[in-house]
Amino acid sequence: xxxxxxxxxxxxxxxxxxxxxxxxxxxxVSRRPDKSVVRTSYGEFYRRARRxxxxxxxxxxxxxxxxxxxxxxxxxxxxAFFGVxxxxxxxxxxxxxxxxxxxxxxxxxxxxxxxxxxxxxxxxYEKFCDGAYFEKVIVVPYGCNTVSEGFLNYEHLLADAGxxxxxxxxxxxxxxxxxxxxxxxxxxxxxxxxxRALVLHSFACGLAEVFGMGLFDTVLPVAPMFHANAWGLPxxxxxxxxxxxxxxxxxxxxxxxxxxxSERVTIACGVPTVWIGVLDALxxxxxxxxxxxxxxxxxxxxxxPLGLIRQLDPFGLQIKHLWGMTETTPIGTSGGLREHMRxxxxxxxxxxxxxxxxxxxFVEIRLMRPEGEAPWDGVTSGEIxxxxxxxxxxxxxxxxxxxxxxxxxxFRTGDVATMDEDGYVKxxxxxxxxxxxxxxxxxxxxxxxxxxxxxxxxxxCVVGIPHPKWQERPLAAIVLKDGxxxxxxxxxxxxxxxxxxxxxPDAFVFIDAIPRTSVGxxxxxxxxxxxxxWKWE
Ligand code: ADP
Numbered sequence: 153x154x155x156x157x158x159x160x161x162x163x164x165x166x167x168x169x170x171x172x173x174x175x176x177x178x179x180x181v182s183r184r185p186d187k188s189v190v191r192t193s194y195g196e197f198y199r200r201a202r203r204x205x206x207x208x209x210x211x212x213x214x215x216x217x218x219x220x221x222x223x224x225x226x227x228x229x230x231x232a233f234f235g236v237x238x239x240x241x242x243x244x245x246x247x248x249x250x251x252x253x254x255x256x257x258x259x260x261x262x263x264x265x266x267x268x269x270x271x272x273x274x275x276x277y278e279k280f281c282d283g284a285y286f287e288k289v290i291v292v293p294y295g296c297n298t299v300s301e302g303f304l305n306y307e308h309l310l311a312d313a314g315x316x317x318x319x320x321x322x323x324x325x326x327x328x329x330x331x332x333x334x335x336x337x338x339x340x341x342x343x344x345x346x347x348r349a350l351v352l353h354s355f356a357c358g359l360a361e362v363f364g365m366g367l368f369d370t371v372l373p374v375a376p377m378f379h380a381n382a383w384g385l386p387x388x389x390x391x392x393x394x395x396x397x398x399x400x401x402x403x404x405x406x407x408x409x410x411x412x413x414s415e416r417v418t419i420a421c422g423v424p425t426v427w428i429g430v431l432d433a434l435x436x437x438x439x440x441x442x443x444x445x446x447x448x449x450x451x452x453x454x455x456x457p458l459g460l461i462r463q464l465d466p467f468g469l470q471i472k473h474l475w476g477m478t479e480t481t482p483i484g485t486s487g488g489l490r491e492h493m494r495x496x497x498x499x500x501x502x503x504x505x506x507x508x509x510x511x512x513x514f515v516e517i518r519l520m521r522p523e524g525e526a527p528w529d530g531v532t533s534g535e536i537x538x539x540x541x542x543x544x545x546x547x548x549x550x551x552x553x554x555x556x557x558x559x560x561x562x563f564r565t566g567d568v569a570t571m572d573e574d575g576y577v578k579x580x581x582x583x584x585x586x587x588x589x590x591x592x593x594x595x596x597x598x599x600x601x602x603x604x605x606x607x608x609x610x611x612x613c614v615v616g617i618p619h620p621k622w623q624e625r626p627l628a629a630i631v632l633k634d635g636x637x638x639x640x641x642x643x644x645x646x647x648x649x650x651x652x653x654x655x656x657p658d659a660f661v662f663i664d665a666i667p668r669t670s671v672g673x674x675x676x677x678x679x680x681x682x683x684x685x686w687k688w689e
Pocket of ligand 1: 333380451452453454455456473474475476477478479508565566567579581582671673
């Protein structure tokens with residue numbers, strides 16, 4: 153016998169309507185490139201997003217058409233997050249930090265018809281437009297520049313659109329948004345999020361064990377809206393009526409801290425390199441920023457080192473660990489303590505908080521080894537395979553990638569991890585980043601975490617470099633904190649307290665900065681290339 157409930161579609165117009173009707177007064181704060189602040193509300197956003205849907209439809213947007221956006225985090229981009237899919241299109245957020253050739257290739261692969269772009273990003277457009285054609289380029293006067301001829305003016309389009317827009321029929325499995333992976337380990341691949349996936353993912357974001365945001369929260373996505381939809385926050389905050397603070401292009405540590413303090417942020421998210429910079433700024437300027445209450449800092453993209461979690465705590469910035477991928481919308485697991493750990497010693501608690509956490513509801517994970525599934529014993533590692541309603545089932549137009557799914561349909565993540573009996577995942581490494589030394593694997597992540605616990609080390613990145621005898625050996629690239637010093641020998645001795653001799657890096661190089669990927673992760677590929685010809689002693 154079937155249930156007797158309605159078959160109600162899970163689509164974004166329902167979230168937009170609710171925001172417009174239930175939270176019209178809740179504020180959305182955007183910062184312009186000159187750092188001036190613009191305050192609007194979900195009520196205003198609702199009207200404008202619907203007008204955008206109407207304007208795009210009048211321009212000829214058909215169901216399933218891709219509309220690209222090249223925009224910073226601000227309310228105009230949020231309008232696109234809803235206006236495009238609620239008009240039946242698919243919003244394709246372009247990663248503006250990629251090389252122009254890559255952007256052009258991605259635009260072609262996605263077959264984007266229209267482009268929404270911030271006026272201040274037109275110089276970036278000039279660099280890739282020869283390789284990518286758009287039928288219409290709509291310029292958002294975000295930096296308040298005048299819009300030159302040949303482009304459509306976003307504000308004029310919205311002004312001309314009426315308030316009488318009627319949503320087209322949308323199936324919950326229709327595409328709503330599109331992202332390409334940030335390409336840390338190779339060429340980007342496209343993922344299309346369905347309405348259903350984004351709605352269910354928004355529910356997951358709201359859970360206490362994930363972001364846990366609600367009507368009392370002020371949320372600051374530092375992660376760019378082109379990086380896995382700022383981790384789902386634009387949709388989830390709109391669904392739950394959380395006040396949104398959108399930082400624009402200024403995401404240096406001081407600017408972030410200024411916003412956190414002045415706007416009384418309660419939840420922020422960003423990759424660890426952001427918070428490494430923030431910690432540095434806090435240590436250099438004691439007492440400059442004051443927060444009313446602790447801030448939940450949701451951190452993922454790479455593993456936040458245990459030392460970072462510990463050192464941010466006294467400043468009231470409490471890191472909460474999240475693991476995920478563009479391919480998982482992105483929430484896979486989220487971390488934290490459990491009730492029975494309440495009285496554990498601090499050190500043990502930090503060890504738990506440094507783990508990636510347990511799978512979100514409806515996300516299923518298994519660890520695969522050549523001989524079969526690994527037990528959840530906290531020791532045996534295997535590749536994470538994952539499935540769930542917001543996990544990718546195929547890449548956009550990439551039949552050559554079919555090997556990324558197991559014969560029974562689980563997605564192969566390429567991440568190697570252990571799991572314990574409580575379901576906590578601990579990432580050992582990306583399969584590609586494990587250092588393969590003489591038949592043994594060394595976790596670069598573990599070495600980095602330990603090194604960043606040394607008082608003189610600001611950043612550490614460990615890569616495997618070809619070695620004539622051992623296949624690969626670890627090389628550690630180190631950025632020291634200003635005004636401190638440490639020698640290679642000191643760092644080796646420091647690591648030797650926790651690691652076996654064969655696991656210790658054979659080389660330490662001291663550099664000014666570790667190269668970053670387009671979304672702020674350490675760019676291991678670049679380091680490997682830089683030190684490929686390292687002369688081992
Ligand atoms: P890219 O693969 O190009 O970096 P993504 O941003 O989608 O693009 O990255 C997903 C990957 O980032 C994961 O497969 C994993 O390797 C890494 N990652 C994400 N979150 C964490 C985390 N909390 N700890 C360790 N690694 C993480």
